[in-house]
Amino acid sequence: MKQTTDFLKMKENGEKIVMLTAYDYPGAKLAEKSGVDMILVGDSLGMVVLGYESTIPVTLDDMVHHGKAVKRGAADTFIVVDMPFMSYHLSVRETLLNGARLIQETGAHAVKLEGADDMIIANIGALTKAGIPVVAHLGLTPQSVAVLGGYKVQGKNAEAAQKLMEDAKKCAQAGAFALVLECVPKQLAKAVTGSISIPTIGIGAGVYTDGQVLVYHDVLSYGVERVPKFVKQYENVNEIVLRGLNNYLTDVKLGEFPEDQHSFTMKESELISLYGGKI
Numbered sequence: 001m002k003q004t005t006d007f008l009k010m011k012e013n014g015e016k017i018v019m020l021t022a023y024d025y026p027g028a029k030l031a032e033k034s035g036v037d038m039i040l041v042g043d044s045l046g047m048v049v050l051g052y053e054s055t056i057p058v059t060l061d062d063m064v065h066h067g068k069a070v071k072r073g074a075a076d077t078f079i080v081v082d083m084p085f086m087s088y089h090l091s092v093r094e095t096l097l098n099g100a101r102l103i104q105e106t107g108a109h110a111v112k113l114e115g116a117d118d119m120i121i122a123n124i125g126a127l128t129k130a131g132i133p134v135v136a137h138l139g140l141t142p143q144s145v146a147v148l149g150g151y152k153v154q155g156k157n158a159e160a161a162q163k164l165m166e167d168a169k170k171c172a173q174a175g176a177f178a179l180v181l182e183c184v185p186k187q188l189a190k191a192v193t194g195s196i197s198i199p200t201i202g203i204g205a206g207v208y209t210d211g212q213v214l215v216y217h218d219v220l221s222y223g224v225e226r227v228p229k230f231v232k233q234y235e236n237v238n239e240i241v242l243r244g245l246n247n248y249l250t251d252v253k254l255g256e257f258p259e260d261q262h263s264f265t266m267k268e269s270e271l272i273s274l275y276g277g278k279i
């Protein structure tokens, strides 16, 4: 299994880091089998698995519940768990308790926090000092969607780009071992990647980051209808699942399932004693 220092080496060697989200046991098993470098138990689970409109309703309990399932499915992969909305904003003390709970109860290896204001930077520092590796997350930070005014590309003008560059440096300085860059122009992602020593992992951030992350259900087109522009859908699982479910339904309606091979039988002698031979 890779460790935080391995991701730094991968950046130095120009080896791309592949991250994928997973939210449950079967998803984690397949993610691990595919060989991804790290798994993110993203709070996007609120949207793709739980059916919420945003990531805001996701709780710490939700993250613990799904984090445990992912760990059981991917015992040999580096796992990052998202700290959910409001679980790292109130105080350093509360952040440490919540971060500790995520790590201790799920067996994950790191946590991820969105943003870089003073409170967040202090929390990145405190978590790291307490022994909890931190992934930072800048650009489009979905937990702030209401403040950002929608899921929009961030850092498009020089001033916003400059701010993001400074924030990235602060995150690295505070101790984050990696940085997710979401929905930013590829030129900005390139500049950030070149200006910090920790690896950048992009989503909608172009090809110049040190790695990429995508949402499991987006990659497979599994249960999602509309996906963001930055997603490449590698398979269409919806079609496969629907075909299987439709065939099951049709077979049952027509009496073609179950067949003999799916059924259990009783010995002739037992049947005779059951019915007194009168069948």
Ligand SMILES: Nc1nc(=O)c2c([nH]1)NC[C@@H]1CN(c3ccc(C(=O)N[C@@H](CCC(=O)O)C(=O)O)cc3)CN21
Pocket (backbone or CB within 6 Å): 043, 044, 047, 048, 055, 140, 142, 151, 152, 153, 183, 215, 217, 218, 224, 227, 228, 229, 230
């Ligand atoms: N299924 C899924 N995939 C994700 O990548 C994802 C989630 N859910 N939920 C949490 C966040 C929210 N994300 C999103 C959601 C929508 C857009 C989106 O629609 N973006 C517009 C661009 C808008 C603009 O031009 O500024 C797009 O057309 O892609 C982007 C990121 C990324 N994350």
Ligand SMILES: CC(C)C(=O)C(=O)O
Pocket (backbone or CB within 6 Å): 021, 040, 041, 042, 043, 044, 045, 082, 180, 182, 203, 213, 214, 215
């Ligand atoms: C999109 C990634 C980076 C994320 O934070 C999530 O899946 O929740």
Ligand SMILES: [Mg+2]
Pocket (backbone or CB within 6 Å): 042, 043, 044, 055, 082, 142
């Ligand atoms: Mg997230």
